[in-house]
Amino acid sequence: MKSIPRGRSRTVAMTLAPENGESFPGYLWRLADWNLIDKPRDLILAADLRADNGRDFSALSDMRLRRFSEVARLDFETARTLFLGTYNQGVPPQWLRHQRPSVGRTLLNDFSHHRALWMLSPINFCQETWSHLLDRCPSCSTPFDWMVVTRKCCLSCDRALSVEDFPAVALELRPPLRRAISWLRAQDLPIDKDDVPGSSTLAGLTKGDLFQLAVLVGRALAKQNAAADLRIGQGAAGVSELSMGVEAVMTLDEFLADMSPTQKNQKVPPFFRQLALSKRLVEGPLSVFLDNIVAPYDDASRGVQRLKAEREKAGAMTARQLAQKLKVERSTLKLIVDRDKIKVSKKRGVSRRHVWFTQENFQQANEFLGKRVSARVWMRSHHVTTIEMLQLADEGLLEILPPEEALEPTKVDLDRDVAIATIQAIMSQVVVGKPDRQWVRIERLFTCLGDNHKPWGSLLVAAKQGKLKGELLSREDHFSMSGLYIHRELADDFRLAILNETEPMFVAAGNRSVDWYPEMLRGEAECYLNVSCPEITWLARQGYFGDDAREGGPLRRSDVESLGQEFIGTREIATLAGCTTASVLGALRKFGVSPVIADVPFWRRRAVVGDGGAIHQIALARGRWGLWASSQR
Numbered sequence: 001m002k003s004i005p006r007g008r009s010r011t012v013a014m015t016l017a018p019e020n021g022e023s024f025p026g027y028l029w030r031l032a033d034w035n036l037i038d039k040p041r042d043l044i045l046a047a048d049l050r051a052d053n054g055r056d057f058s059a060l061s062d063m064r065l066r067r068f069s070e071v072a073r074l075d076f077e078t079a080r081t082l083f084l085g086t087y088n089q090g091v092p093p094q095w096l097r098h099q100r101p102s103v104g105r106t107l108l109n110d111f112s113h114h115r116a117l118w119m120l121s122p123i124n125f126c127q128e129t130w131s132h133l134l135d136r137c138p139s140c141s142t143p144f145d146w147m148v149v150t151r152k153c154c155l156s157c158d159r160a161l162s163v164e165d166f167p168a169v170a171l172e173l174r175p176p177l178r179r180a181i182s183w184l185r186a187q188d189l190p191i192d193k194d195d196v197p198g199s200s201t202l203a204g205l206t207k208g209d210l211f212q213l214a215v216l217v218g219r220a221l222a223k224q225n226a227a228a229d230l231r232i233g234q235g236a237a238g239v240s241e242l243s244m245g246v247e248a249v250m251t252l253d254e255f256l257a258d259m260s261p262t263q264k265n266q267k268v269p270p271f272f273r274q275l276a277l278s279k280r281l282v283e284g285p286l287s288v289f290l291d292n293i294v295a296p297y298d299d300a301s302r303g304v305q306r307l308k309a310e311r312e313k314a315g316a317m318t319a320r321q322l323a324q325k326l327k328v329e330r331s332t333l334k335l336i337v338d339r340d341k342i343k344v345s346k347k348r349g350v351s352r353r354h355v356w357f358t359q360e361n362f363q364q365a366n367e368f369l370g371k372r373v374s375a376r377v378w379m380r381s382h383h384v385t386t387i388e389m390l391q392l393a394d395e396g397l398l399e400i401l402p403p404e405e406a407l408e409p410t411k412v413d414l415d416r417d418v419a420i421a422t423i424q425a426i427m428s429q430v431v432v433g434k435p436d437r438q439w440v441r442i443e444r445l446f447t448c449l450g451d452n453h454k455p456w457g458s459l460l461v462a463a464k465q466g467k468l469k470g471e472l473l474s475r476e477d478h479f480s481m482s483g484l485y486i487h488r489e490l491a492d493d494f495r496l497a498i499l500n501e502t503e504p505m506f507v508a509a510g511n512r513s514v515d516w517y518p519e520m521l522r523g524e525a526e527c528y529l530n531v532s533c534p535e536i537t538w539l540a541r542q543g544y545f546g547d548d549a550r551e552g553g554p555l556r557r558s559d560v561e562s563l564g565q566e567f568i569g570t571r572e573i574a575t576l577a578g579c580t581t582a583s584v585l586g587a588l589r590k591f592g593v594s595p596v597i598a599d600v601p602f603w604r605r606r607a608v609v610g611d612g613g614a615i616h617q618i619a620l621a622r623g624r625w626g627l628w629a630s631s632q633r
Contacts, residue, residue: 016035022113026116027082030150046071095121106126139154179250180211188207190206214246215245218241218244223270261297275290276290315358326362343364372401386521391456426479427474444575499615529563538600570585588614591617
């Protein structure tokens with residue numbers, strides 16, 4: 001074996017005439033073998049046939065084709081005829097096999113060649129022997145390489161094609177396949193009556209268009225006939241598809257009438273959908289012809305899609321569309337429907353389970369939702385805990401709807417109008433701006449109260465009544481409990497009233513909400529006792545909140561309240577005394593008071609804030625009575 005000599009004047013040593021109907025790639029490999037060229041790639045490079053897409057030579061220019069004719073020592077017209085016979089067979093480019101060849105039994109003959117027809121993916125048979133083509137080795141299933149054209153054996157397992165059985169095409173399939181080949185070979189000629197005696201709608205198409213139409217119709221039929229798991233365009237399946245397509249095209253008018261739905265709302269057969277998808281493969285008059293076939297069966301004009309378009313035009317909505325318009329989750333919409341708050345038509349049929357909603361349904365749902373707001377959503381929006389929400393309800397600032405009027409009977413809903421009016425009334429008394437040294441965060445102020453719930457209800461009632469106008473500040477114009485500040489002078493008055501055990505301007509809410517909320521979350525217990533999360537965890541593990549809390553369960557509200565009434569923590573002492581938490585431990589020890597629970601730490605409340613308690617001595621000794629430490633604002 002050898003390669004082509006190097007140099008610009010490289011040509012093959014021995015010429016080889018192309019066979020009638022030979023494929024262009026098949027000739028290249030046969031020419032290389034004829035000249036004992038070890039690597040056909042050398043011939044491709046010498047002829048400047050390098051392609052961007054592997055072995056797809058269909059885009060060769062006349063200049064490069066002329067260069068190939070010089071290297072192959074062929075007449076240019078002969079080379080051009082060989083090229084056009086392969087790549088101009090009147091089919092879409094996507095239907096050509098470039099990378100891997102399919103071969104037939106005739107390849108086994110002496111001096112045989114690879115047919116140009118075998119390059120077409122719809123052609124899966126050899127018309128000369130009426131046998132199926134093979135595209136891979138039946139022994140090892142390795143796809144064939146173009147070298148099989150000359151070596152006539154599998155390059156992977158070295159099994160010869162001569163020992164393989166090429167399955168024969170069924171006798172009943174041969175007449176339509178023969179007709180398909182005749183259409184393909186006369187691709188540029190117009191259709192005559194003998195081609196399609198049963199159709200009067202194919203005027204203006206060529207025989208090449210007729211072949212493409214048969215391929216597309218056959219493939220669409222194969223998709224619809226769940227005939228099986230046969231792969232489209234390969235082996236026996238491909239032969240059956242083309243045969244079905246030719247027979248359908250021969251009686252096209254009758255065939256389309258049989259395939260068409262008889263009723264306007266009847267489901268359109270998948271055949272028309274598949275044909276519409278295949279339309280992108282063709283162009284020219286055939287594309288227009290296919291448009292005319294599939295247009296009456298467009299999804300928007302028939303069946304469920306037609307009804308959907310009509311209903312949407314009339315203002316009807318699906319569940320998803322209604323939920324989006326109401327700005328709620330679909331699960332919330334389902335709850336509204338289940339509670340019969342809106343009237344919808346019953347579902348009909350077995351497979352069609354669509355429910356459509358009208359504008360009246362939207363108004364009913366919007367009216368129902370407009371009267372309420374989920375307590376959980378409202379609390380999350382305004383940074384309010386459950387206990388604080390119950391306080392506001394006890395003070396009349398919120399109205400909790402009865403369970404029978406709630407969206408979900410097991411959850412709490414609030415009257416939307418009352419909630420909005422309360423927020424607007426409170427924010428009208430609040431200054432919006434950036435806090436400075438004259439303002440104290442209310443959450444921090446309330447840490448001076450550890451034996452009772454934080455009096456948010458009473459505070460906001462006073463704000464709503466205008467008693468605190470100009471005394472409250474918010475960073476934003478949106479109401480948030482965690483973002484409220486109070487003027488320092490008013491904060492000092494409140495703290496001193498607690499320290500002197502006199503009644504402050506606003507006091508804690510009543511205990512009516514205890515029945516509503518017998519258990520507390522750990523975050524709520526932290527707020528009540530003025531301690532941190534690790535300290536709550538330690539207290540729970542030590543059994544201060546009962547056995548359930550020791551194992552990670554909820555905290556009993558009564559246990560938390562009892563602990564707060566008996567003990568006082570570092571943060572509460574620091575707020576009352578106006579000092580930092582770091583200085584509390586040393587100051588109390590100086591006056592002979594030690595923590596009872598050292599790990600938190602907690603002191604006896606009576607020893608710190610009772611008559612003659614240490615906190616009074618600390619405040620007087622520091623000379624900071626009524627002042628706030630800088631770390632506490």
